Amino acid sequence: MNNIKSTFSIKDLENLTGIKAHTIRIWEKRYNLLKPERTDTNIRYYSLANLQKLLNISYLNSNGYKISKIASIDSNDIPQLVKEVAQSDVTNNHAIDTFKLSMINFDQQLFYDTYDSLIKEKSFSEIFYQDLIPLLSEIGMLWQTDTITPAHEHFLTSLIRQKILVSTELIQSKNQTLTNEVYVLYLPDNEVHELGLMMINYELISKGYHCVFLGQSVPIEGLKDLLNFYDNITFISYFTVKPEKDAVLDYIEEFKENLLIKNSIKFWILGRRLNEIDLNSLPKQIVPFKTIEDLVKKL
Incomplete structure (x- = not known):
């Protein structure tokens, strides 16, 4: 994929997931949860797959799963467990993380799929205030810290703009x-x-x-x-x-x-x-x- 940003520093991971760089390093060393690559000058960098895995780990950890338990789960099974937990989760963390991942990967379909899953349970206003407003607040901070590019922000805001326009047109007709x-x-x-x-x-x-x-x-x-x-x-x-x-x-x-x-x-x-x-x-x-x-x- 020709993404503008497909590798991340440990500081980027900290900004995107909320997990401190020190903690990420401990999880790497103690539990082998992530496998970073290294530059010629021996500096860690992480792939998009690493970011996705860390977002999932962070989500499970915030929902009561101990990091030692998560480390014992096969990496291929973690996304399915996240989906199962998210079905009964009253917070919005999973949807917000998935929206962020769609932005990082310029994945329009992932954005739509995430939105469609929310609209089955919530009104458009609830999605906007509970999910999109917190998301936009995080995006502003990520942009200021150079974790994402202006292209990422424009990609996400254009998709949100589409949803507002469609929802407005729908109520105008009624x-x-x-x-x-x-x-x-x-x-x-x-x-x-x-x-x-x-x-x-x-x-x-x-x-x-x-x-x-x-x-x-x-x-x-x-x-x-x-x-x-x-x-x-x-x-x-x-x-x-x-x-x-x-x-x-x-x-x-x-x-x-x-x-x-x-x-x-x-x-x-x-x-x-x-x-x-x-x-x-x-x-x-x-x-x-x-x-x-x-x-x-x-x-």
Whole structure:
């Protein structure tokens, strides 16, 4: 397979599995659980098969199996045992690990198979909050530590984006709009991280609200046209990397001056850029939220 990354350092394994490098070395020496290769300069490196095995070992270990017991199991039997344990597991660790493996291996079918197994037991919202949100949080850390490449992140987020779009289209075909209040969802200039905004759109539509989804990189000037069409508007935006840290308050002030021209217009905001400002200083028409779930509770 022509994968971008098919070998891993012991630090990569630590980041991907949560098992300390020191522990991995002990398991190698004492139980012969992994068989790393070595470079010409005698540095360990691990194959994709090693990563998959370690994820399975980690999962069994976290579900009560002692490492000595796992070491006594034939390597070919470990994946089947993991499947059996996962069937009665109330946590989400196995699905998250499998999603990570699909990303590392650029394995679209594994992603779909994992998702399909979850959707038999959970709603789409439950999958998103219980499995995909924690997964995306881990992916962010893996990207920052150079454990994965940008290609890995894009591969995974594009698949999640597909699932949100399909689920949204499905509820749109079934639900009717129940209110005259309009929610306009958009991202600021040069902001492209739209999965959170897409999920908010899904939640609003599922509850019968009228949504206008504008998507990525919309300038404030481009929002003014909406004021000519609707009286009661709640704008919703997600500040992940934009505006810049030192420009968040200026952006909010510009938005206020241009769009919050009457009390029936509101502005709801989320995202880690909000950590840069004093949220208590915001006008009443501007409401910050820590999470999508907090926003949904307000509906």
